[in-house]
Amino acid sequence: MSSPRDQLLQTLAEAASQQPERIKVAEAQLKQWEVVPEFYITLLDIINDKSVDVNLRFFGVIFFKNGVDKYWRKTAKNTINPEEKAKIRSQLLSFMDESHNQLATQSAVLVSKIARIDFPNEWPDLLQNLLSIIHSTMNVNQAILIQKRAILTLHLVVKALCSKTFGPDRRMFEQVAPELLRNVASIYVEHTNRFFNMISTSTDVVNATDLETSLIALKSIRRLIVHGFQDISKVDETKAFFLLAFDHLQKFYTLRNSFQDTSSSVFELLDSKVNLIGKFYVELQKLRPISFIMTPGSRDVIHYYWQLLVMHSKSYETEMATQPYGTEKILIQALLLLKGIVRKSSYNQDIKESENRLSDAMKILEEQILTQSFVESFAELLISSYLILRKEDLVMWEEDPEGWVNFDETDHWEYQIRPCAEKVFTDLITQCRDLLSPKILKLLENAALTQSDNLLVKDAIYCAVGLGSHELYDVLDFDSWLVNNLLVEAANNDPSFKIIRRRIAWIIGRWVCVKLSKENRPRVYDVMTYFINPEEDFVVRLTAAINLKSYILDKTLIL
Structure with missing residues (x-):
């Protein structure tokens, strides 16, 4: 008689077939097995086995993701037992050298779904393990793929953790945010500087790997700063990144506009970088309006987006017709940022701030930003x-x-x-x-x-x-x-x-x-x-x- 693993592998092959009757029988069998002990650890073993057909592995990781929603929580009916969960967690990060992008992405999503439930109580070393993988592969060419997968996984874990809104969960995220920011920011700076050094020597042939990796790191940084700090104007690391992001915004925007081939992957990544930095500033202003105003460099950011609106006011229609990604999203971000700045009632709703801070922010707003000439213009x-x-x-x-x-x-x-x-x-x-x-x-x-x-x-x-x-x-x-x-x-x-x-x-x-x-x-x-x-x-x-x-x-x- 074949082993449980072989039976599961054969059933996955049936479920991934193109014949409705075979699919129906296989799905019914999987539904019976999904509540049996050791089912998910066996499924994970198949997912991580590179000798198995990639389509079966992909089907398996999707099935596993759905199983997490149904059976991972302790209160779920037919919950996966703690011993099996521990085995699963110990093997979840084994996909880092996966060459298939879609499979690797879904495996990273699987990690983030479990992290949202288990971190920090059941999986306290997750973040440190991911950071160790990332730092051990810095400056190692053959490990670029592993590092890229680890950074993506960390981003999705951060995204999952900051989506938890319950009070203790928010405080937990704020506790881990400073160390994570220091580590992820160093990764971002490393890859961004590499890209700038490369682009300064030649614009003919550009390797997009560093730009892509830094983009993923930037996604994590945005969430860490926006959701992980009560007041960015009082923390050296967040103040430094606020200024660094503005410097990079200007450089990326200039590079983006200089690219002739708007269909290239580099142009797409530059466009994404500009939009992501804009999203960072817009969200930060929306959620922490007083902290935003009080952060050094905020007036420069506001002025820059204002100048973009002025500069493109007569030409944006033509630009949007000629560029597939266009200028519209950037200009909308400029409008959204200025909308938040203008809306004074939002400052009163920032309940985390004191009356003195509110008074100081309103003084800056009225005397330095919303002047009569600016409002009329x-x-x-x-x-x-x-x-x-x-x-x-x-x-x-x-x-x-x-x-x-x-x-x-x-x-x-x-x-x-x-x-x-x-x-x-x-x-x-x-x-x-x-x-x-x-x-x-x-x-x-x-x-x-x-x-x-x-x-x-x-x-x-x-x-x-x-x-x-x-x-x-x-x-x-x-x-x-x-x-x-x-x-x-x-x-x-x-x-x-x-x-x-x-x-x-x-x-x-x-x-x-x-x-x-x-x-x-x-x-x-x-x-x-x-x-x-x-x-x-x-x-x-x-x-x-x-x-x-x-x-x-x-x-x-x-x-």
């Missing part, structure tokens, strides 16, 4: 460049009008630049209404004189007025503007003017519950129903229908 930049409908918006309008309206109404603002800019402008005018209200009114006055060749600019100004309805209600005579401007423009049936007709319908939806006299309500109803007529552009009709609903649901409606 920011609002002007958003309106003149980032609230503008782009060519691709107008193409989609024509090709898929219903999809265009649904897209515009969906809450996807963190992933598209114009919706993101709208959210940023809303926060900006909410926080700085006294500074911006006169400027918006002046722009609105100028928009009344705008000719047809500048309809996109007029649309952006109208968008700003709609977004700021709650802040402008006491300074803008909406009824007068409605009667003297909007209703007049609504009657303009020129095909090119549909952009403004659509915006008027949208504005009414934004203002009707804020400020509208009883006398003008019938006029609003008339114009909205006029927009719904069958001869009107479909986008205008659908926008009017959606906003007419807001009008009808207004509790103050009196016709």
